[in-house]
Amino acid sequence: MPELPEVELLRRGLADQLPGCRITAIDLRLPKVFRADPRLAVFDACSKTVLAVSRRAKHLIVDLSGELSLVIHLRLSGQLVLRRGDETLVAGGHPVPRFDAPLPHKSTHLIFELANREPVPQPAPPLRLFFTDIRQFGFCHLMRRVSVDGYLEAMSLGPEPLDPALTVDAFREIIGRRPRARLKALLLDQSAVAGLGNIYADESLFLARLQPTRLVGTLDEGEVARLFDAIRATLEYALEHGVAQVLNGRALPGEAFPRAHGRQGEPCPTCGTPIVRVRLGGRSTYYCPRCQPESDGASEQLQESAPAAVRSNGGDAET
DNA sequence: AACTACTCCTGGAGGC
DNA sequence: TGCCTCCAGGAGTAGT
Secondary structure: OOOHHHHHHHHHHHHHHOOOOEEEEEEEOOHHHEEEOOOOOHHHHOOOEEEEEEEEOOEEEEEEOOOEEEEEEOOOOEEEEEEEOOEEEEEEEOOOOOOOOOOOOOOEEEEEEEEOOOOOOOOOOOEEEEEEEOOOOOEEEEEEHHHHHHHHHOOOOOOOOOOOOOOHHHHHHHHOOOOOOEHHHHHHOOOOOOOOOHHHHHHHHHHHOOOOOOEHHHOOHHHHHHHHHHHHHHHHHHHHHOOOOEEOOEEOOOOOOOOOOOOOOOEOOOOOOEOEEEEEOOEEEEEOOOOOOOOHHHHHHHHHHOOHHHHHOOOOOOO
């Protein structure tokens, strides 16, 4: 669930608190969540000082002294919580367990103990960074600083959607390489646009009024520009007003955001038509059939090429 | 090139 | 209440 906005907000919080702090101890409770380059091990991160915290797509990069870096990916259910004693300084990622829950939790797999960067009254409560992940898919990778760029390059990540240097023309060129991909698949492809996940892909398409099943090649110039603007507006909204409130694939009742994702059967906030859910590429996909209509050309192509399940799901048994 | 299916894993929801 | 099944999700891989 943690996508670009969640990771970016976490980065800002950690970048505010961590630089200057020295790692004094590491408690690795589930070895598989900690990866290390050859000839590096978890204890190599001990006694190192945090220099900076940056982000690329959904990866957090914590630069350490000694020319080392930690690359952290929260995947589906990872969360990071920084506490001084019982006081939470920074929290982000997947909201289970609740950020204010007692830690360590049974799914807390990694704990960094840190020395405060400036003198605090003694005895100072310990400063700890908890890595918790109920599904154990997230990881923390220790590598040499010189390896970080190559590591990220190997993933063929696309451009950052909020990078001011990314123009609509560049975006058009990138997506133009995959004319036969469906829009939803395109937005989930990290090599096309880096940082979107299932929730913000649906929200971007809802805002752009484009059906997720449309083929990229059927978009006209205005629609490409609308999609480009919608991706940015969606991510910026989340960064400014708070991230999408979704738990176990459902939008939380009473929350205004997300507007379409996780809201099967609920009225579209724009026109009142019930939001529908389809399965695309194994992912639940939500859209408004009225605000996000099929284009004529795409409609015919999909009737021929898409599996029936893509087209027929107007109202699942649930809800 | 683009798709589906599967893998990793566990909490939560729903059915009985 | 307890057991069972299904689903959610990111990303990688294999097969078609």
